Amino acid sequence: MNKLLEAEVIDSKVFETLLSRDNVKTFQMYPRFEGCNINTYIGFKHVMYLSEEAVIQYYREHGVIPRRLYEDHGICFDLVDHNIRILHGLKLDDLVDIEVQPKKTENKEMVFAFRMFVDRDGKKIKAATGTIAVMFKQHDGVTDFEQAPDFVQPFIVSKLDRTGRFQAPREPLFDPSAGRGEVNPDDSLISQVYKPEDNVFVWKWHIPYIYCHYTKFMQMSGYVRIMEEVADLFWADRGISIYTYLDTRQWIPVVPSAKITMLQDAIMEETIYTVFRMDYIFRESTYTHIMDCYVERDGNLVHVATGEISHGYAKNVSRKEWKLVTFDDVTMDALNNVNKK
CATH class of the missing domain: 3.10.129.10 (Hotdog Thioesterase)
Structure with missing residues (x-):
C-alpha cells in the first residue's frame, strides 16, 4: 500500500x-x-x-x-x-x-x-x-x-464562491455574428453579459466529464485546456490556419504568460460559454486575450471563471531554437477583426 x-x-x-x-x-x-x-x-x-x-x-x-x-x-x-x-x-x-x-x-x-x-x-x-x-x-x-x-x-x-473579490461580468461589447459552434445571432443568453460591436469570440459547448474531478466538478486543468483550445478556435474563426502559418512561414504561437481564476463551481455537462476578448496588442509582437466562462442556469448566465493569456508568434530558426517575430498586416487585421462583417 x-x-x-x-x-x-x-x-x-x-x-x-x-x-x-x-x-x-x-x-x-x-x-x-x-x-x-x-x-x-x-x-x-x-x-x-x-x-x-x-x-x-x-x-x-x-x-x-x-x-x-x-x-x-x-x-x-x-x-x-x-x-x-x-x-x-x-x-x-x-x-x-x-x-x-x-x-x-x-x-x-x-x-x-x-x-x-x-x-x-x-x-x-x-x-x-x-x-x-x-x-x-x-x-x-x-x-x-x-x-x-x-x-x-x-x-x-x-461551496466555491469567489465572485465577491472580482468585478464580473466584464464590460466588452459583443457581436453575435462572430460566434462559433452553437452560438448564433439568435442566442439571447449571451446578450446578458455582452453587447454588440466589439472584438469578441464566443464558443458554446458542454462541459465533458474528462475535464472534471471529484465525480462532477470542473477543475483547474479543465480551464487550462479550454484556454488552449479557444485560442485555436479563435484563429480559425479569423481565417488564419496555425498549420498554414507554420508551413508557409515557420511561425507558431507561443505563450509568455497566462492566468485563470475560478469563481464558482461548474458542473459536468452544463452548457458553458467561453468568451474570448482581445484586450491589447503590445508593440505588434504580443497580444493579450481575456477569457470569461459562463454556464447556463435557469435561463441566466453564471460567471464561473475568468483569466487572461498572452500570445506571440515565434519563427522556427532551427530544430533547437525559435525567435519572436513582429506581426505583419494580415496578422494584425485578424487580431483586430477589421474584416468583420
Whole structure:
C-alpha cells in the first residue's frame, strides 16, 4: 500500500509548518512527453501542469493527501487560482527544479508562490514564476464521512464562491455574428453579459466529464485546456490556419504568460460559454486575450471563471531554437477583426 496513505492524515503541527513562509521545498520533475508541441519545446499548458503537481506534492509531503481528504472526510482539494509567467522555454527531457513557498492565507485560501529553474549550458536559469491558490471544499453529496480535523476546518468551504473579490461580468461589447459552434445571432443568453460591436469570440459547448474531478466538478486543468483550445478556435474563426502559418512561414504561437481564476463551481455537462476578448496588442509582437466562462442556469448566465493569456508568434530558426517575430498586416487585421462583417 502507498506509504502516504498508511499514515494518519494531517498532523496539526505539520499543518502549521505547511503554511509557514519559511518552509520552502524544491521538487525535481520532467515535463510530460505529451506537452512537446513546438519541436522539443513544452507548451504552456504542461508548464502549468508542472507547477500544479509541485504544489500538490508539497501538500503530500506534509501529510495532506488529496485522496485521504476526500475518502476519509469528503473534502475536495481544489486549485482555484493559477497565475504563471514563462521566462524561458522548457524543453523535452529538461529536469526542472520547482521551488514551492507558502505566500499567504486569506479568505480560506492558501496561496503558494512557485519558481522553476532549468539548466542551460551549465547555468541555472529561472524559467517560470507564479502563484497558485488552494481551497478545501466539502463535497455536496457527502453525508457519511468522518468529521475533518479541527485544524483543517478554518479552510473548508461548503461551496466555491469567489465572485465577491472580482468585478464580473466584464464590460466588452459583443457581436453575435462572430460566434462559433452553437452560438448564433439568435442566442439571447449571451446578450446578458455582452453587447454588440466589439472584438469578441464566443464558443458554446458542454462541459465533458474528462475535464472534471471529484465525480462532477470542473477543475483547474479543465480551464487550462479550454484556454488552449479557444485560442485555436479563435484563429480559425479569423481565417488564419496555425498549420498554414507554420508551413508557409515557420511561425507558431507561443505563450509568455497566462492566468485563470475560478469563481464558482461548474458542473459536468452544463452548457458553458467561453468568451474570448482581445484586450491589447503590445508593440505588434504580443497580444493579450481575456477569457470569461459562463454556464447556463435557469435561463441566466453564471460567471464561473475568468483569466487572461498572452500570445506571440515565434519563427522556427532551427530544430533547437525559435525567435519572436513582429506581426505583419494580415496578422494584425485578424487580431483586430477589421474584416468583420
